[in-house]
Amino acid sequence: MLESEACFVPDESFRLLDSLIDQARDSLAARPGAKADWQAQARATFTVAGATLVDNGFQLYVPTETLGDALASRTLPGGGRHIADCDTSAFLYLSVAESLSLPMSLVEMRLPDGESHNYLRWTPRHGPAMDWDTNGRAQCRTPAGLPAWQGRSLSRDEVLGYATLLRGESWHKQGKxxxxxxxxxxxxxxxxxxxxxxxxxxxxxxxxxxxxxxxxxxxxxxxxxxxxxxxxxxxxxxxxxxxxxxxxxxxxxxxxxxxxxxxxxxxxxxxxxxxxxxxxxxxxxxxx
CATH class of the missing domain: 1.25.40.10 (Tetratricopeptide repeat domain)
Known part of the structure; x- marks a missing residue:
């Protein structure tokens, strides 16, 4: 995690991240016909990743400042143990996808109220893409007529840039x-x-x-x-x-x-x- 250089992230958080990836991989491998077509594979991957977070006690909390905050263990109403928002949950989904070499990418847009929002996109080699909102754990659509920087699939380098900018904000808040x-x-x-x-x-x-x-x-x-x-x-x-x-x-x-x-x-x-x-x-x- 890039942010671990700017703030302390305990070993158990790294172990939880590894465990989440392993659990999602195992669940996907156990699903019959998950690779029958790209839409089935996309839905299965998005659904399993979301279910894995829920099964491990993740609850939606906006904003969740860092991935370290998301992975930290805490006591929440309803028995939850971890928090996540569109940023942090998207990074967790992307970690699963990268470990399996799946065509998932991050997408950024601005909501009508001015707040930024991220969601995910599955882009097969042929055919249309599938967009997925991690907060609602459901398929979504990219609005038409967005400015050029919004609604586009980010490359891996751009995602690293996005994460680095978040770490910069953490340094900034600390006065470094x-x-x-x-x-x-x-x-x-x-x-x-x-x-x-x-x-x-x-x-x-x-x-x-x-x-x-x-x-x-x-x-x-x-x-x-x-x-x-x-x-x-x-x-x-x-x-x-x-x-x-x-x-x-x-x-x-x-x-x-x-x-x-x-x-x-x-x-x-x-x-x-x-x-x-x-x-x-x-x-x-x-x-x-």
């Missing part, structure tokens, strides 16, 4: 900024179409006083621009404003913040930053 910066850089290199990854990379540079070399500021500017191009929302524009302020371009910062406020009127955070950019002397977003 050099480690967080390194993971954000690696994450966006492996998964450049992640708006959140680009945003996190731009933000950590824009908000950290120690990160102010010309190369870092140029890196933040590029990441912020990529974030806006991928997902031109209020948060992306707010981060772009802070990057411009960090570079001393307070006119550009105010313009970007005004665009953010047009999309999210009255935001206390955005108004506070606009006030900083307008102050005499003007102030950037370091220390926020």
């Amino acid at each position: 900024l050099d480690e967080a910066l390194a993971d954000y850089r690696t994450g966006v290199r492996l998964y450049p179409q992640s708006p959140k990854g680009q945003n996190n990379l731009a933000w950590i540079i824009a908000s950290t006083a120690a990160f102010k070399t010309p190369a870092l500021l140029a890196e933040a500017q590029l990441a912020a621009q990529r974030d806006v191009a991928l997902e031109p929302g209020a948060n992306a524009l707010d981060t772009l404003a802070c990057v411009k302020a960090r570079s001393g371009d307070f006119v550009g910062a105010l313009a970007a913040e005004e665009r953010a406020l047009a999309l999210k009127p009255g935001s206390p955070d955005f108004l506070a930053r606009k006030s900083r950019f307008s102050a005499v002397p003007a102030r950037d977003c370091t220390g926020l």
Whole structure:
């Protein structure tokens, strides 16, 4: 588990992960006709992986911050012992699929309420794919008309990038900024179409006083621009404003913040930053 470098993961969690994979493999091997056709195999794999988690006491809990949190033993209402959300359960399903060389991939999208959500896709060599929601343990459909970065099957490298970005967030919360910066850089290199990854990379540079070399500021500017191009929302524009302020371009910062406020009127955070950019002397977003 990548995250074990950023937070302690006990040996029993690793043993549980191995056991979950073994249980799912054994259950799939015992199912007659599971390989009769790709749809049967896909449904069997998704169903067995979900049932394996339920049988081992996993319950849906949003958000579950890390895979280590999911694997940690605890006492839950109804007799549950572990928690999982779409991220952590998807990683567990993918671990089973990878051990069996099955064509399963992670898919990311944005829900109507703005929250991110992951689900899985089975992609056979021929024919249509099958999408599966791990929270509901049921087949699902990818909505039409999504932006280009959403609803696409992630490659293995992109999944590693996604996981590395999550570890970067863990470092960031601990105040280990050099480690967080390194993971954000690696994450966006492996998964450049992640708006959140680009945003996190731009933000950590824009908000950290120690990160102010010309190369870092140029890196933040590029990441912020990529974030806006991928997902031109209020948060992306707010981060772009802070990057411009960090570079001393307070006119550009105010313009970007005004665009953010047009999309999210009255935001206390955005108004506070606009006030900083307008102050005499003007102030950037370091220390926020």
